[in-house]
Amino acid sequence: MRQIKVLLVDDSAVVRQVVQAILDKEPDIQVMATAADPIFALDKLSRAWPDVIVLDVEMPRMDGITFLKKIMVERPTPIVICSSLTEKGAETTMQALAAGAVEIVTKPRFGLKSFLQESAATLVTAVRTAAQANVRQLMPKASRPGAPRQEAVPASPGGHAMARTTERIVAIGTSTGGTQALEAILTPLPRVCPGLVIVQHMPEKFTASFAERLNSLCRIEVREARHNDRVLPGLALIAPGGKHMLLKRSGAYYHVEVVDGPQVNRHRPSVDVLFRSVARFAGKNATGIIMTGMGDDGARGLKDMARAGAGTVAQDEASCVVFGMPKEAIKLGAVDRVLPLQELPLAILGQKG
Template structure:
């Protein structure tokens, strides 16, 4: 088994110890170095360069974003950001994601025992996903794994969609590498665009800052979805972290339900949950797009959208940071078209 080598950079000795303990219980992951700040990290990088760096963003002497930019300019390396669940931390973390970080994990500032028990799998998967990342696109006995619950266990399979209306819906699902990909797509859209519903795998409290950041860059309006928000042209709704988002229909209009529920495909929000609801309530009025990400969340839902009459697309391998979710959708025959990232905004605009 090929080992994934990791460096941990965090100013908290306790956090470094916890993260190292969690990762070294995984048979395919090895922590080869830890550092209390980027300057110490740079000295250690001269001796051994890891496959993945797990990086805090708020540290003494040099902040994580400056360090990340330096790494990406000198020797591009997959970076997972380790950040606290705070409004300030969320904004700083998103700046790091824009600078080329692959994924976010939440820092265990308190409740370290709970973190060890509940989040170890998420941390290991984030590191594995980062190790698989296409870094060129960025510049451009194991622990017990939680049971993987499929969408069938929580949301019944869709029946026939309601009759066609003039309202068009675009549903997008993405994960690892998706923050950068979504920024490229949404900032290229004209103000007059169809209503868009999006699931981006991201921890709670980060999605609001992510949506706010995109809203400041885009011609269309982008915001974190609220329960019963109407889906209208010129608006993109992003599912809140920690909640599922479903499309519903009332008469000729669409709205979203934002609700609690179990982890589906180990995610909440889940792309499968959104896509299944779109298949049920929008059918051939919808376009489905699955983009860069690790795992298979969304593949079955995209297939259901296709069977309901929707036009379906998958991002191509060359432009993905991680060709996991699109690959699984393609294997299922769920994607009618395979397209590069820089063509997706044209598809939505049409």
């Protein structure tokens, strides 16, 4: 069995000790080195290069974002961010994801040892997922060779877009690599477009910062969903971390319910929960899009949408960071079309690429 070699960079000796113990228990993972800050890490990297880097973002001498950007330019490597559950930590983590990080593992300010031990499975899964990531797709757009500039996608011709889109719903599910992928497909959309409901696997407190960042970049409005929010043209609602989001219909109007509940497919929010509700309440008026991510969350829900008459789309393997979720949906026979990332905005608008 080939081992995943990990470099752990964190200024907390407790975190380094606990994380190393958790990872070293796994037969397929080996912590090859630890470092208290990025300067020490660069010295270790001059001698040996890991498969995955587990990185804190708030450290002395050189912050984690600067280090991450340096790595992604010099030798792109899958990076798992180990971030604190604070507002500041969430904002910094969004910068890290935009710069090319793969996954987030959260840590509290206090009770680190017991928390990290309870979250051992999450940490191990994050490292394994990162090791399978298509690093080219993680590189910031400006760094990718020949990366095209994203232009605005025109609204449907004829001036009837608003009439058509008031009833149309687009449901999107994504996980690993989804933060960059969602930015790529939402930023070109015109202000007049179908209402969007989105599940991005992300911890609690991080989805609000993610939605705010997208809102600052997009022509459409993007925000974290609140219970009973209306689904409207030109608005994208992102499920809050730690809650499920379901679509409901009241008369001619769609709205979302944001609810507690057990994890589904090891996730809360779950793509399957959203897609199944869209199948039930929107049926053929909906389009479902499943994008980059590890695992099978969303595959069965997308199949339900297809049975209800909805259009169903999967992101293609070449443009995914991890082709797990789309692959499972395709295997299940839930997908009408497989499209590259750059054609998904046209699918959202109901146009053919």
